[in-house]
Each structure stands twice: as C-alpha cells, then as structure tokens.
Amino acid sequence: xxxxxxxxxxxxxxxxxxxxxxxxxxxxxxxxxxxxxxxxxxxxxxxxxxxxxxxxxxxxxxxxxxxxxxxxxxxxxxxxxxxxxxxxxxxxxxxxxxxxxxxxxxxxxxxxxxxxxxxxxxxxxxxxxxxxxxxxxxxxxxxxxxxxxxxxxxxxxxxxxxxxxxxxxxxxxxxxxxxxxxxxxxxxxxxxxxxxxxxxxxxxxxxxxxxxxxxxxxxxxxxxxxxxxxxxxxxxxxxxxxxxxxxxxxxxxxxxxxxxxxxxxxxxxxxxxxxxxxxxxxxxxxxxxxxxxxxxxxxxxxxxxxxxxxxxxxxxxxxxxxxxxxxxxxxxxxxxxxxxxxxxxxxxxxxxxxxxxxxxxxxxxxxxxxxxxxxxxxxxxxxxxxxxxxxxxxxxxxxxxxxxxxxxxxxxxxxxxxxxxxxxxxxxxxxxxxxxxxxxxxxxxxxxxxxxxxxxxxxxxxxxxxxxxxxxxxxxxxxxxxxxxxxxxxxxxxxxxxxxxxxxxxxxxxxxxxxxxxxxxxxxxxxxxxxxxxxxxxxxxxxxxxxxxxxxx
Amino acid sequence: xxxxxxxxxxxxxxxxxxxxxxxxxxxxxxxxxxxxxxxxxxxxxxxxxxxxxxxxxxxxxxxxxxxxxxxxxxxxxxxxxxxxxxxxxxxxxxxxxxxxxxxxxxxxxxxxxxxxxxxxxxxxxxxxxxxxxxxxxxxxxxxxxxxxxxxxxxxxxxxxxxxxxxxxxxxxxxxxxxxxxxxxxxxxxxxxxxxxxxxxxxxxxxxxxxxxxxxxxxxxxxxxxxxxxxxxxxxxxxxxxxxxxxxxxxxxxxxxxxxxxxxxxxxxxxxxxxxxxxxxxxxxxxxxxxxxxxxxxxxxxxxxxxxxxxxxxxxxx
Numbered sequence: 001x002x003x004x005x006x007x008x009x010x011x012x013x014x015x016x017x018x019x020x021x022x023x024x025x026x027x028x029x030x031x032x033x034x035x036x037x038x039x040x041x042x043x044x045x046x047x048x049x050x051x052x053x054x055x056x057x058x059x060x061x062x063x064x065x066x067x068x069x070x071x072x073x074x075x076x077x078x079x080x081x082x083x084x085x086x087x088x089x090x091x092x093x094x095x096x097x098x099x100x101x102x103x104x105x106x107x108x109x110x111x112x113x114x115x116x117x118x119x120x121x122x123x124x125x126x127x128x129x130x131x132x133x134x135x136x137x138x139x140x141x142x143x144x145x146x147x148x149x150x151x152x153x154x155x156x157x158x159x160x161x162x163x164x165x166x167x168x169x170x171x172x173x174x175x176x177x178x179x180x181x182x183x184x185x186x187x188x189x190x191x192x193x194x195x196x197x198x199x200x201x202x203x204x205x206x207x208x209x210x211x212x213x214x215x216x217x218x219x220x221x222x223x224x225x226x227x228x229x230x231x232x233x234x235x236x237x238x239x240x241x242x243x244x245x246x247x248x249x250x251x252x253x254x255x256x257x258x259x260x261x262x263x264x265x266x267x268x269x270x271x272x273x274x275x276x277x278x279x280x281x282x283x284x285x286x287x288x289x290x291x292x293x294x295x296x297x298x299x300x301x302x303x304x305x306x307x308x309x310x311x312x313x314x315x316x317x318x319x320x321x322x323x324x325x326x327x328x329x330x331x332x333x334x335x336x337x338x339x340x341x342x343x344x345x346x347x348x349x350x351x352x353x354x355x356x357x358x359x360x361x362x363x364x365x366x367x368x369x370x371x372x373x374x375x376x377x378x379x380x381x382x383x384x385x386x387x388x389x390x391x392x393x394x395x396x397x398x399x400x401x402x403x404x405x406x407x408x409x410x411x412x413x414x415x416x417x418x419x420x421x422x423x424x425x426x427x428x429x430x431x432x433x434x435x436x437x438x439x440x441x442x443x444x445x446x447x448x449x450x451x452x453x454x455x456x457x458x459x460x461x462x463x464x465x466x467x468x469x470x471x472x473x474x475x476x477x478x479x480x481x482x483x484x485x486x487x488x489x490x491x492x493x494x495x496x497x498x499x500x501x502x503x504x505x506x507x508x509x510x511x512x513x514x515x516x517x518x519x520x521x522x523x524x525x526x527x528x529x530x531x532x533x534x535x536x537x538x539x540x541x542x543x544x545x546x547x548x549x550x551x552x553x
Numbered sequence: 554x555x556x557x558x559x560x561x562x563x564x565x566x567x568x569x570x571x572x573x574x575x576x577x578x579x580x581x582x583x584x585x586x587x588x589x590x591x592x593x594x595x596x597x598x599x600x601x602x603x604x605x606x607x608x609x610x611x612x613x614x615x616x617x618x619x620x621x622x623x624x625x626x627x628x629x630x631x632x633x634x635x636x637x638x639x640x641x642x643x644x645x646x647x648x649x650x651x652x653x654x655x656x657x658x659x660x661x662x663x664x665x666x667x668x669x670x671x672x673x674x675x676x677x678x679x680x681x682x683x684x685x686x687x688x689x690x691x692x693x694x695x696x697x698x699x700x701x702x703x704x705x706x707x708x709x710x711x712x713x714x715x716x717x718x719x720x721x722x723x724x725x726x727x728x729x730x731x732x733x734x735x736x737x738x739x740x741x742x743x744x745x746x747x748x749x750x751x752x753x754x755x756x757x758x759x760x761x762x763x764x765x766x767x768x769x770x771x772x773x774x775x776x777x778x779x780x781x782x783x784x785x786x787x788x789x790x791x792x793x794x795x796x797x798x799x800x801x802x803x804x805x806x807x808x809x810x811x812x813x814x815x816x817x818x819x820x821x822x823x824x825x826x827x828x829x830x831x832x833x834x835x836x837x838x839x840x841x842x843x844x845x846x847x848x849x850x851x852x853x854x855x856x857x858x859x860x861x862x863x864x865x866x867x868x869x870x
Contacts (some may be wrong), residue, residue, distance in 0.1 A: 212637065229647075229820050230820050255719065266700075433598040
C-alpha cells in the first residue's frame with residue numbers, strides 16, 4: 001500500500017517536474033531572416049569575383065569572401081579607410097619597391113573547412129593573372145585585373161607569408177587588393193576532380209560553374225541555397241575569424257529586383273525588409289508608412305570630364321572655373337533630386353584624407369562666373385558652344401538627362417550654349433575608353449560618365465596622369481599636366497601611408513584648383529528598410545557591413 | 554501524308570538557319586560592348602581589347618557566326634558571358650517558368666474571352682453586348698505593364714493579399730501547384746491574360762454574330778430546336794476559328810513578356826531577355842532568341858501538319 005502511494009507520488013512528481021521543465025525551458029529562438037531586394041537583374045556572380053560593379057562586391061563579394069585588405073565600414077561619419085583583412089600586416093621591400101610581403105591571419109578556414117594560407121593567396125592571384133594556371137578563368141579577369149593594374153605575381157614565403165610583386169613600384173597596391181577575393185582552392189580542386197570535360201580548360205570551366213553554385217570563401221556569410229536569377233540564400237558563418245563581425249541575423253535572402261517600382265512594392269507589401277534604391281517618387285510614402293530611408297555620401301562623382309586637346313573650349317581655365325561656379329547644386333539637390341545627392345566641390349569633400357586644401361572654392365556664384373566668361377571673351381551676345389556626350393540611363397548616372405538639362409539651363413546664364421549628345425549607356429562607356437580624339441566622341445568636348453572614388457587610382461590617377469590617356473586608361477580628355485604626373489609618381493612611390501595621403505591630398509587640391517572637371521554631385525546610395533531592422537550603419541562607401549544588423553520580431 | 558511531313562520539315566531547315574543568322578546579326582549590329590558584363594565601366598581600352606580577343610569577338614563576323622552555328626547544331630549554345638552558366642540550361646529554366654505563366658494566363662484569358670464573346674455575340678446590340686465589348690476593348694487597350702503595377706498597388710501594397718514579385722516562396726526551382734505558390738502566379742497571370750481575353754472576346758463575338766445570321770440557324774429554329782441546342786450548333790461552328798486564334802495567342806504568351814515579367818520579377822524568358830539585353834550578354838541573347846524563334850517555327854510546323862491531317866485539301870495543295 002505504502003509503495004503504491006509512493007509510486008503514485010513519484011509519478012505525480014515526475015509529471016509536475018516534466019511540466020515545469022517544459023514551461024521553464026526556453027522556447028527555441030525563431031530563425032531571423034533579412035530579405036533584401038537588390039537593383040541587379042541577376043544574382044551577382046558567386047564564384048569569388050562578382051560582376052555587376054560594386055553592387056556585386058557588396059552582396060556576393062564582401063558577404064561570402066574576404067580580401068587581404070578590407071574597408072572599414074563601421075562608421076557613418078568618418079571616411080571608409082583601409083584596414084587589415086586576411087592579411088594582418090604588410091610592408092614593401094626597401095631594396096626592391098616592387099616586392100611586398102603580406103603576413104596572413106592565422107587560424108582562418110574556408111567555409112569547407114580547408115585552411116586559408118599562402119598557397120591559397122597564390123592560387124587566387126593566379127586564377128586571374130597566370131594564363132597557364134589550371135584555375136585561370138578569363139571570365140574573372142576583366143572584373144579583377146582592371147582593379148589591380150600593377151599586380152604581376154604572387155609567391156609563397158611560408159604558410160603565413162606571401163610575397164606579391166608589382167610591375168612598377170606602387171603604394172596603391174593595398175587598396176587594389178580589396179578587390180581580390182579569396183576563394184577556396186581545396187573546394188575548387190574537389191570540384192575540378194569530379195568535373196566532366198574534354199580537356200583541362202573545359203574541366204576548369206565546369207569546376208568554376210560548380211563552384212558558383214556551392215561557393216566557399218572565408219567571409220561572414222556562407223552560401224546555403226542558390227537559384228540562378230532568382231534568389232541567393234546566405235547563412236551566418238558562426239566560425240568567422242572576426243568574432244565581432246559574426247552576423248547577428250541567421251539568414252540573409254538576396255532577391256534581384258531590377259524594376260524600382262517592383263522593389264518598392266515588395267517593401268511596402270512586406271515581401272522584403274530592405275530595398276536598394278527605392279523609386280524616388282515613392283520616398284515620401286515609404287517614410288509615411290514607417291519605413292526608414294538611409295542615405296550617406298558615397299565615394300561617387302557625377303561630373304563633366306573636359307577635353308583638353310588642342311582646340312577644346314575647356315583649355316581656358318577661366319571657362320572651366322566659370323562652369324563650376326555657375327551651377328546651383330543646392331537647387332539641383334532640393335528640386336530635381338528630392339534631397340538624394342550631396343553637392344560636389346571636388347572628388348573628395350572636406351573631412352576626407354585626400355581632400356587637401358584647394359584654393360578654388362567650388363560654389364554657386366553666378367556673378368563671378370559671368371565675370372570669368374566675360375574675361376574669356378564671351379557674353380550674352382557671344383555664347384560659347386560646348387558639346388557634352390551623355391546617356392539616358394546607366395549605372396551610377398543618377399538621372400543623367402534631366403540633370404544635364406538642368407546644367408544646360410544653368411550654364412546658359414553664364415553664356416554657355418550647351419549641346420547634348422545623348423547616346424546609349426554602354427556606347428558611352430565604349431567612347432569613354434577611346435577618348436576625345438576618337439571619332440566616336442562625335443565632336444563632344446566633355447563627357448558625362450560618373451565614377452567611383454574608392455581608391456587613389458580610380459579616383460584620380462586614371463584621369464589626371466598623362467600616361468593614362470586612351471587606350472591605357474580613362475584620361476578621356478588627354479590631360480597633360482607635369483605637376484599632376486609628378487605628384488602621381490611621388491604618391492605611388494611613397495610607401496609611408498601618411499606621406500602618401502599628403503601627396504594624394506596635394507594632387508586632389510591641384511586638380512580642383514585646375515578645375516579639371518565640372519563637379520556636380522555625389523550619389524547618396526538611398527536604401528529603404530523596415531523599422532524591424534536594427535543596428536544598420538550606412539558608411540560613406542559603396543559597401544555595407546551586414547554583420548551588425550539584427551531583426552526585431 | 555508522310556511525304557508532306559518530310560517536305561514541311563525540310564522547309565523548316567532554311568527557316569531556322571535564316572532565323573539564326575538574323576538573330577546573330579541583330580545582336581551584333583546593336584550598339585554596346587558584348588563584354589560589358591565582364592568588364593567594369595572603368596576598364597581600360599587595352600584590357601577591353603585583350604578580353605575581346607580572349608572571347609573571340611575580334612574575329613570576323615562570318616567566322617563567329619559559323620562557329621556559333623556549328624556549336625548550336627551540336628546542342629551547345631555556349632556560356633553566358635555574364636554568369637558563365639550554360640545558355641541552354643538558363644533558357645530551359647526560363648522557358649519553363651514562362652510556360653507556367655502562359656498556361657495560367659491562357660486559362661483565365663480564354664475562359665473569360667469565350668464567355669464574353671459568346672454572350673456578346675448572342676445578345677448582339679444589347680447592353681450585355683456593350684458591356685462585354687467594352688471589357689474586350691479595355692483588355693486590348695490597357696498597357697499591361699501599367700495594369701500590372703496597378704494590381705500590385707491594390708492587392709499587394711494596399712490589401713496585402715498577394716505577393717508583389719517573385720515565383721514562389723522558395724523561387725521557381727521549388728515550384729508546386731499549391732496555394733503558397735499559386736498566389737505568386739495570380740497577379741502576373743491576370744495581367745498577361747487581358748490581351749488574349751480581349752482578342753478572343755472580339756473574335757468569338759464576331760463569329761457568333763455571323764453564324765447566328767446564317768440560314769442554317771434559321772432552319773434549325775424553324776425545325777423547332779430549343780434555343781440551347783441552337784446555341785450548341787453555333788459554338789461548334791465557331792470553334793475552329795476560335796481555336797486557331799487561341800493557339801496563336803498561346804504562342805505569343807509562350808514567347809514571354811519582357812514588361813510583365815520585369816514588373817513582377819517573374820523569372821521567365823522575358824526577364825531573361827531583358828537581363829541579356831541590358832548586360833549585352835550576346836551568347837545568352839542569341840541563344841534565347843534562337844530557342845524562342847525555334848519554338849514558333851516548330852509550333853507552326855505542328856499546326857500545319859495538324860491542319861493537313863484534318864483537311865486533306867491543304868495536304869494536296
């Protein structure tokens with residue numbers, strides 16, 4: 001009897017304990033997912049070197065992969081500067097300035113578990129630079145080589161040390177290396193061994209095809225599912241080497257939505273939590289519905305690049321300065337662009353380490369502009385005809401036609417007769433590469449191609465150095481200024497970062513003083529988000545860090 | 554009959570070669586760089602020239618065409634410049650999604666079109682006719698991408714009933730015919746269906762009106778047939794022409810709509826073409842156009858053969 005009662009008590013106690021345990025045990029945390037509508041029409045390439053410009057780097061480069069060097073994306077206020085990535089330190093060889101030694105971060109593994117080491121660095125350099133390497137992939141060359149113009153080769157010193165060689169002494173190399181993402185050689189080799197193909201080249205291509213579907217890098221996000229042209233699902237890499245940057249969200253879903261209204265509708269209907277570049281005319285409604293619009297000055301310039309060949313009207317500095325003083329950029333910002341721009345007073349704005357101290361202050365001063373034009377021999381009855389080649393649309397071009405028409409009207413008040421030659425975007429880019437002397441310029445003496453200003457080469461050198469004239473690079477107008485050439489050479493050969501930055505600042509100030517561009521606007525990279533997203537920081541960069549964001553229920 | 558089929562198939566070969574040549578030339582004479590997808594905007598002309606040589610775009614056009622045609626005949630449409638993926642797999646996936654959309658749109662458009670057409674024709678010159686005709690005119694007149702946007706604003710943004718974009722919660726790769734997926738199909742299918750609905754309505758209305766005015770219908774009525782039976786005869790007589798029109802409309806829908814698929818981010822052949830055009834992805838563009846053109850050529854071949862089987866006069870001619 002006693003044992004029976006005890007048994008019942010025990011059973012009751014067990015039931016109560018089990019109930020309490022169930023009650024007190026924390027319920028499994030719901031998976032957090034952030035869904036993002038990109039402007040791209042397709043998922044940017046996932047095999048390591050993304051296509052689709054810097055949007056590609058933003059979504060499938062910096063998420064799944066790391067470079068030897070990285071951009072600091074932690075601040076919305078300070079300029080984004082270079083920081084160590086998979087390399088912890090680097091230095092140039094004092095005896096031979098073409099050789100660099102990079103010390104690699106220990107203990108880093110790829111998503112497939114294989115170790116990141118010097119062999120991996122050499123393998124990744126050779127995937128785009130060594131034509132007889134098995135892993136050489138021509139489709140990745142164009143997207144990479146142009147961003148690392150002087151890198152020649154890589155050599156392993158030991159497991160955690162690698163030597164990189166450049167074609168000429170080049171202190172900009174660490175910046176360029178942010179564009180070389182480290183893919184897993186071990187994973188690729190496994191896919192290569194399993195690939196079908198008539199020859200090594202075919203097998204290599206098949207291996208890269210397979211790698212793109214099942215990618216492996218060292219980044220804070222790992223690929224978990226991929227449907228080409230529709231969706232890319234990334235999950236957090238809990239073993240990421242930088243513990244502070246392990247993503248707070250469990251999963252990130254990337255959806256291509258090329259149409260601005262479709263993106264906006266997807267956000268407003270709750271289908272996604274975040275859209276890039278919402279439709280400008282929907283910004284008010286987006287805000288009114290409680291969504292948040294983030295903007296920040298981007299290292300991007302919307303300019304007119306002047307022709308400086310013989311006979312160009314822009315050869316007169318008074319004309320170049322007058323154009324820069326005749327544009328009411330604040331009016332453009334508040335009117336046409338609904339606040340979505342920052343007025344440009346150079347390639348870099350005050351606060352940037354490469355801004356310098358230009359003496360020519362770019363601002364709206366119509367009387368001063370008119371005076372300069374009169375000094376140059378023009379007036380209400382003798383207008384200066386200039387012809388600008390532009391596009392009706394295009395990546396980074398913002399609203400090219402209305403903006404150019406705004407400039408046309410503004411400059412008319414300073415005795416310019418602006419003629420617009422509107423062509424298709426890709427054709428404009430082709431013409432840009434060929435330069436003002438090419439017949440494709442169609443008589444234009446300025447071109448309107450926007451540019452990214454992330455690193456010294458792309459922000460300044462390719463436009464200002466005389467040796468960068470077509471076909472070498474993008475000095476479209478054939479600027480030939482010995483002072484610029486001297487500063488570029490000095491900056492490239494100055495390996496102390498502070499001294500190098502001082503020279504770059506001097507170069508920038510000199511180019512502003514010379515009014516080499518009509519500086520108009522910087523884009524602000526608008527993106528709209530659900531208020532559920534917390535912790536987002538929009539840096540002054542083309543890129544963002546997805547790691548710190550979290551989702552509230 | 555066999556001779557007829559063989560003859561028709563032989564006729565198809567030069568048509569296909571011509572189609573291949575036209576689509577090859579079209580994409581090459583349009584402005585822009587075929588390497589735009591793999592060359593950043595800031596690439597130099599030197600690098601662009603190197604890449605052009607690496608991809609074989611520096612060769613004479615006839616050589617490029619010959620090589621491309623030879624590979625296409627062997628079932629290899631090449632690789633997309635932008636993605637590196639085989640063009641054939643890209644096209645097959647996209648066409649599959651467009652077929653899903655076309656079937657759904659055909660079900661809606663043809664059902665409504667037949668209904669409105671029959672009642673408009675039967676009740677000709679009454680208010681019913683006017684209402685049905687107005688709907689048909691609206692169907693063919695309203696820009697469908699605009700209608701798509703309006704439907705998204707109403708049913709996705711304002712009412713939150715249906716998703717605005719996409720092809721299912723897990724993408725088209727995980728497509729299933731259940732409510733979770735069908736709800737993604739509703740808005741694009743309705744938008745796609747309005748034009749065929751309008752055309753079918755107008756065709757069937759005209760046919761019904763014509764048939765009702767024919768002598769045999771009077772004879773049927775004089776014989777005392779119930780009006781329902783008379784109507785059945787009208788439908789039977791209108792069916793062949795209506796089916797031919799519907800077949801043509803289905804063909805158009807199977808070709809995909811760039812505008813509708815872009816508005817709804819529906820991953821079909823229209824969106825694929827849109828992407829290929831904007832990225833100047835020549836192999837993808839050529840491959841997609843060729844496959845869609847072949848689709849029409851083969852569809853026409855099948856229709857010719859079917860017509861010959863039904864009507865021996867066609868075969869003899």
